[in-house]
Amino acid sequence: GDSVTQMEGPVTLSEEAFLTINCTYTATGYPSLFWYVQYPGEGLQLLLKATKADDKGSNKGFEATYRKETTSFHLEKGSVQVSDSAVYFCALKDSSYKLIFGSGTRLLVRP
Amino acid sequence: DVKVTQSSRYLVKRTGEKVFLECVQDMDHENMFWYRQDPGLGLRLIYFSYDVKMKEKGDIPEGYSVSREKKERFSLILESASTNQTSMYLCASSLEYRKEKLFFGSGTQLSVL
Numbered sequence: 001g002d003s004v005t006q007m008e009g010p011v012t013l014s015e016e017a018f019l020t021i022n023c024t025y026t027a028t029g030y031p032s033l034f035w036y037v038q039y040p041g042e043g044l045q046l047l048l049k050a051t052k053a054d055d056k057g058s059n060k061g062f063e064a065t066y067r068k069e070t071t072s073f074h075l076e077k078g079s080v081q082v083s084d085s086a087v088y089f090c091a092l093k094d095s096s097y098k099l100i101f102g103s104g105t106r107l108l109v110r111p
Numbered sequence: 112d113v114k115v116t117q118s119s120r121y122l123v124k125r126t127g128e129k130v131f132l133e134c135v136q137d138m139d140h141e142n143m144f145w146y147r148q149d150p151g152l153g154l155r156l157i158y159f160s161y162d163v164k165m166k167e168k169g170d171i172p173e174g175y176s177v178s179r180e181k182k183e184r185f186s187l188i189l190e191s192a193s194t195n196q197t198s199m200y201l202c203a204s205s206l207e208y209r210k211e212k213l214f215f216g217s218g219t220q221l222s223v224l
Binding site (some may be wrong): 004006032034041042043044045046049066085090093098101102103104 | 115149152153154155156160169173201202211212213214215216217218
């Protein structure tokens with residue numbers, strides 16, 4: 001079945017460092033891809049999405065590009081802030097109602 | 112903004128008890144979902160509903176049931192709680208035509224002793 005694999009965390013960075021969180025997927029067909037973020041004590045919220053190959057999703061300085069050839073959707077940010085500390089989930093959706101989530105990657109940004 | 116409200120933030124129950132987790136959304140969303148979140152496993156779908164009185168099993172429905180009598184409310188029921196059901200439970204909702212944009216509640220941390 002379809003699945004999403006994320007890099008293990010936690011990822012610990014200093015403020016203003018460059019961030020990459022790796023995400024790869026396995027799916028039949030051409031799924032849409034998403035990044036969700038969960039801030040401490042809150043529910044998940046949609047951060048960005050891409051619906052077809054080579055699309056780039058972006059929001060709040062974060063970016064991810066849908067790479068069909070490598071089945072990847074890595075999350076990047078050029079300069080992280082302490083307020084970016086959260087758990088990040090990569091997800092995919094095929095034609096059904098279901099979103100399939102990865103296991104999540106915790107990001108901790110130190111001042 | 113859409114609000115998804117889960118009735119309890121923390122809940123402690125005994126093995127064998129019947130447990131009800133309640134979720135209410137205020138934006139007339141057709142779809143509602145129950146996930147459980149466990150460290151290292153991410154989110155796993157328990158049940159979802161795309162209309163009142165309609166429900167479908169997700170990936171891990173065993174030991175759970177659901178009820179959707181009104182559009183805004185989706186309840187998760189643990190018929191006889193067991194210790195392996197100790198987890199964070201997340202409710203979510205979405206519009207029919209924007210299925211991928213889920214709005215989540217802040218979760219209920221359930222401990223079964």
